[in-house]
Amino acid sequence: MTGTNELHDLVAPYALDALEPLERARFEAHLDTCEACFEELIGFAATAARLGEAHAETPSTDLRDRILAQAASTPQERVLRTTMPPRWRRALPRLAVAAALLLGVAGVGGYVVEHQRVSEERDQNVAISRVLGAADAETSTKSFSNGGTVRLLTSREQDAAVVVARSLPSPGEGKVYQVWMVSKDVPTSQGTFTTSGTMLMKGVSSADALAVTVEPDGGSEHPTSDPVVTIPV
Amino acid sequence: MAEPARLHVAGGAAEPADPSLLLQRVARGDDAALGQLYDLLGAAVLALARRIVRDPARAEEVTQEVFVQAWQTAARYDPSRGSARTWLMTLAHRRAVDVVRHDQAATDREDRYDWSSGPDHDVVSETVTIRLEQQQVRRCLDGLTPLQREAIELAYYQGHTYPEVAELLDANLATVKTRMRDGLIRLRDCMGVEA
Ligand SMILES: [Zn+2]
Numbered sequence: 001m002t003g004t005n006e007l008h009d010l011v012a013p014y015a016l017d018a019l020e021p022l023e024r025a026r027f028e029a030h031l032d033t034c035e036a037c038f039e040e041l042i043g044f045a046a047t048a049a050r051l052g053e054a055h056a057e058t059p060s061t062d063l064r065d066r067i068l069a070q071a072a073s074t075p076q077e078r079v080l081r082t083t084m085p086p087r088w089r090r091a092l093p094r095l096a097v098a099a100a101l102l103l104g105v106a107g108v109g110g111y112v113v114e115h116q117r118v119s120e121e122r123d124q125n126v127a128i129s130r131v132l133g134a135a136d137a138e139t140s141t142k143s144f145s146n147g148g149t150v151r152l153l154t155s156r157e158q159d160a161a162v163v164v165a166r167s168l169p170s171p172g173e174g175k176v177y178q179v180w181m182v183s184k185d186v187p188t189s190q191g192t193f194t195t196s197g198t199m200l201m202k203g204v205s206s207a208d209a210l211a212v213t214v215e216p217d218g219g220s221e222h223p224t225s226d227p228v229v230t231i232p233v
Numbered sequence: 234m235a236e237p238a239r240l241h242v243a244g245g246a247a248e249p250a251d252p253s254l255l256l257q258r259v260a261r262g263d264d265a266a267l268g269q270l271y272d273l274l275g276a277a278v279l280a281l282a283r284r285i286v287r288d289p290a291r292a293e294e295v296t297q298e299v300f301v302q303a304w305q306t307a308a309r310y311d312p313s314r315g316s317a318r319t320w321l322m323t324l325a326h327r328r329a330v331d332v333v334r335h336d337q338a339a340t341d342r343e344d345r346y347d348w349s350s351g352p353d354h355d356v357v358s359e360t361v362t363i364r365l366e367q368q369q370v371r372r373c374l375d376g377l378t379p380l381q382r383e384a385i386e387l388a389y390y391q392g393h394t395y396p397e398v399a400e401l402l403d404a405n406l407a408t409v410k411t412r413m414r415d416g417l418i419r420l421r422d423c424m425g426v427e428a
Contacts, residue, residue: 018389048389051370056280064268076260
């Protein structure tokens with residue numbers, strides 16, 4: 001794994017989005033504790049954004065209307081709004097942070113804009129950072145045809161895992177995705193999300209698999225449909 | 234993108250098109266502000282997406298996703314931590330890079346190295362508006378050493394990871410990281426970005 005000294009060298013590649021996913025996650029965990037890297041990143045991120053603005057191209061005339069039409073039918077995220085059960089709701093600030101930490105979840109404008117919240121949630125964030133930074137962290141990913149992914153990062157050492165769902169196809173009107181940790185065929189709910197979400201799972205040493213099902217809004221006590229994704233733990 | 238906002242904004246037609254204010258209005262559900270943000274930055278987002286994902290139709294999809302994601306997640310924007318332009322362009326770049334890596338993972342990875350004679354500077358031929366700011370960016374890029382410029386362009390405009398850049402340039406990883414860092418510092422200073 002990348003040592004701490006080497007992590008300091010990743011500010012520039014990170015600002016250019018030039019890190020592999022796992023290294024990106026590790027660097028973001030490092031950013032949370034390294035003020036020097038964070039300060040440097042502010043300037044690098046602004047510089048990279050300027051590179052992004054160096055060209056302009058005329059879009060199709062109807063692109064604007066398509067965007068506004070899609071926005072009109074897309075609910076806006078309110079910070080901390082959730083359909084998760086209470087114990088997950090309490091953990092949500094941390095989950096929102098983890099979403100930023102991990103792989104730049106689509107919809108999060110990079111780490112820079114999230115960092116203040118990270119600072120405030122530093123303590124709560126430790127568990128997730130530990131999983132991301134664990135030397136034995138393993139990652140597995142399932143992809144959907146629309147480009148959405150469910151990613152599982154597991155650390156045996158920490159006896160914990162982080163699940164990141166990103167840009168999944170809509171589960172349908174009045175439905176949500178529900179995440180289950182399955183131990184000896186017994187599923188335990190880990191929370192719900194609509195198209196993207198992040199959650200920390202503890203006690204994974206006894207788990208056999210992670211499963212995601214489509215359930216009615218609010219989630220179910222037991223799965224009521226076949227999993228759309230299973231990942232062995 | 235020089236076209237003025239087409240939607241009337243309640244509260245004053247003279248409202249300045251400051252992306253940070255627009256984004257904060259978007260966060261409150263103001264779709265006219267989303268339209269104005271698009272008028273301001275849509276052409277830049279599209280050009281960036283086009284450079285990275287290449288396919289014009291895919292680039293428009295990415296642009297649409299980026300603005301819809303801005304709509305969805307504008308509440309997360311914190312103006313005390315950098316400009317809304319940076320926020321949006323960071324979002325756009327990350328999305329385009331993720332898309333191109335996802336797409337390319339599904340194809341023969343060797344395909345990506347076909348152009349290895351160097352970055353293609355002519356992909357974006359249809360430049361509409363060259364603002365002073367854009368000219369400045371180009372002038373600053375011209376001020377880099379060739380090696381710094383290559384490393385930064387392969388990563389930022391082509392979506393390569395730094396290990397891929399190292400392979401393409403036949404350089405070791407430490408050298409590539411150093412070139413990227415030195416290049417960004419030089420660009421930052423040239424552009425007058427607050428460090
Ligand atoms: Zn550091």
